[in-house]
Amino acid sequence: MLIAGGSGSIGSAIAQLALTQGWRVAVHGRSLEKLDTLVTGLAHLGQIDGFATDIWEEDAAEALVAEVVEQYGRIDAVIDCTATGPLGITGLFPDTSPETFGDFLNVSVGWIERLAHAAYDFLAQEGGTIIAFVSDAGIYAAPRQALVGAARAGTIGFIRNFAVEAARDGVRAHAIAPSFVEGTESAQRMGAERMSKAAKRAGLGLPTPDDIAPLALFLCSDGAAKITGQVIGVSGGLNA
Template identity: 35%
Template sequence: MFRLDGKTAFVSGASQGIGAEIARRLAERGARVVLAARSTSKLEGLAEELAASGAEALPFALDLADLEAVEARFKELPEEFSQVDILVNNAGITDDNLFLRMKLEQWERVLRTNLSGTFALTRAAVRGMLRQRSGRIVTVSSVVGLMGNMGQANYAASKAGLIGFSKSLAKEFGRRGITVNVVAPGFVETAMTEVLSDEVRQQMASQIALGRFGTAADVAAAVAFLASDEAGYITGEVINVSGGLYM
C-alpha cells in the first residue's frame, strides 16, 4: 500500500527540513525524486544519501523567486525525470515583523517565493500531468494561513493564498485526473523554528493538544499519503498536521 514505484516526484525546498524528509519518504516508497532548491551542495548530499539506499534522485538547482526563469529551468530536467507525476510545493520562507514595521520588501519577498514561486513551478509541472491525464499536486501551507499569527502577516497571507490557489486548481484539473491538496503543518522542529526562544517554544507547545512540536517526518507522512494512488478520491482538501494546535 501507498507505493510510488515508477513515479517521478519533484520536491521544492528539498535541501533541508520538511522538504528533505518528504523526499526521503517518497524515495522510500519507490519514487524517483527531483530535489530542488538553491543550496546545491545540500541537495547533492541528500541525493547521495538516497542513492545509497537504492533510490534515484536528482539534485536540481532552482530559485523559485526568479519567477521568469522557473519554467525555462524546469524544461532543463533530464528526460528520465521530466514527466513529473507528483509535485510537492514545499519551499517557503519567513521574514517576520509586526505589521506596522513591516517593509514592502518583506511583504513582497515572502509573497514572491511562497506564493508566486509556487504558481510558476506548478504551471511548469502541470503541463505534463495534463498530457498524461493524471498527477498529484501537494502544497505545504501552514496552520498560520488558517489562524493568523502576530508578526507574520506576509507569511500568513502567502500560506492562506496557497489554499485558495490549490482549491481553484482542484476544480480546474479534477476532470483531468489531477488531484490538488494542501498539508498545513503546525510548529515543526526545523531551521525555521529553531530561532525561537525557549519561552516562546514553551508558550507555543502549551497550545498544542499533543503537547509537542511536530517533526518533519510527521508532515512527510501526510504528503506521501496524498501523493499515493490510495488518495485518488481526495482533492481540494487541507490536512492539518499540527498536533491539534488548530482544529
C-alpha cells in the same frame, strides 16, 4: 516526484520517505552543496538527483520542470516546500517590512502558480498531484502573522480553485499547513522559548518533518485518488 525546496528540513524528510516507497525523486533547492549532501546521504535508498535553480531567475519553474522531465521522462507529483525566510514577515505589524512582503507573496502564490503551469501537462498524463506547503496562519488568525497569513491564504485560494478545475484533467492539488515544526531551521529561528510555549499547547506534541512526510506521500498515492482541494493542518493539536 519533484520536491521544490526539497533540500530543506521538511522536503528532505519527504524525499527520504518517497524513496523508501519506490518513488524516483528530483530534489530542488538553491545551494548545490546542500543538494549534493542530501543526494549523497539518500542515494542508497533509490534514484535521487539534485537540481539547483534560484527561483528568482527568469523562467526558473519552466527550466526546472524541463530538466526533471529530460532526466526522468515524467513527473507524477510536485511538492513545493520552498521557503525564503521570515525576515520582515513575522512580528508585530509596525515592525514588518513592506519591501520584504512583495517577495514573500511572490514565493507563496507566484512560485506555486508558475510550477503548476510548467508541470501541468506532465501531471495530467497519468493523473498526478501538486502540493503546496502553507502555514496555519493562512487559516487561523493570530497576532504577529498578518503578512504570513495574507500570503498563505493566497496560496490556499489558488490551490482550492485550481483543484476544482484541474480535477477534470485528473490532476489533484492540496495544501499542507504546518504550524510549529520541531527540528527545522525555522524552529531554531523561532527560539526555544516560543517553541516550548507552543509545545505546551499542542496536546499531541509538535510535529517533526517525519510526522509531515507520510501525509504528503499519502496525498500523492492511489489511496488518495478521489481526494483533492484539501488544506490539511499538521499541528499536533495546536490548532484545529
